[in-house]
Amino acid sequence: MSIYTCPACGKKGFNPYTKGMAGKMNSKGRPCKYCGTRCVNGKGATIFNAIFSLIVFAGFVLLFLYAPQYHFLAIREVPLYILMLLAELIVPRLVNAFCFRMTESIRLEL
Numbered sequence: 619m620s621i622y623t624c625p626a627c628g629k630k631g632f633n634p635y636t637k638g639m640a641g642k643m644n645s646k647g648r649p650c651k652y653c654g655t656r657c658v659n660g661k662g663a664t665i666f667n668a669i670f671s672l673i674v675f676a677g678f679v680l681l682f683l684y685a686p687q688y689h690f691l692a693i694r695e696v697p698l699y700i701l702m703l704l705a706e707l708i709v710p711r712l713v714n715a716f717c718f719r720m721t722e723s724i725r726l727e728l
């Protein structure tokens with residue numbers, strides 16, 4: 619079974635782009651091409667995203683604490699912050715696009 623298979627109808631209703639944009643379990647998700655069921659990236663992706671965010675946050679804190687003490691860090695402080703921010707935005711989407719199974723969105727529409 620492919621990771622792009624829809625959990626509701628069993629057809630390959632997603633591609634790397636739509637899967638990457640489907641978000642994690644607390645997001646609205648993307649509708650399946652065939653049955654329209656809103657799907658999101660499952661538990662694995664949600665856990666990975668949470669851990670990755672924590673690592674990026676730890677990186678921010680460490681850089682903030684240590685940059686003034688090390689010249690090579692201090693001169694690169696701002697680009698490093700930008701790099702980490704970009705990583706936080708891009709890496710989870712890329713990983714979601716190519717790894718982990720999808721699951722039906724459990725978020726209720728208001």
Ligand SMILES: [Zn+2]
Nearest residue numbers: 624627650653
């Ligand atoms: Zn479907």
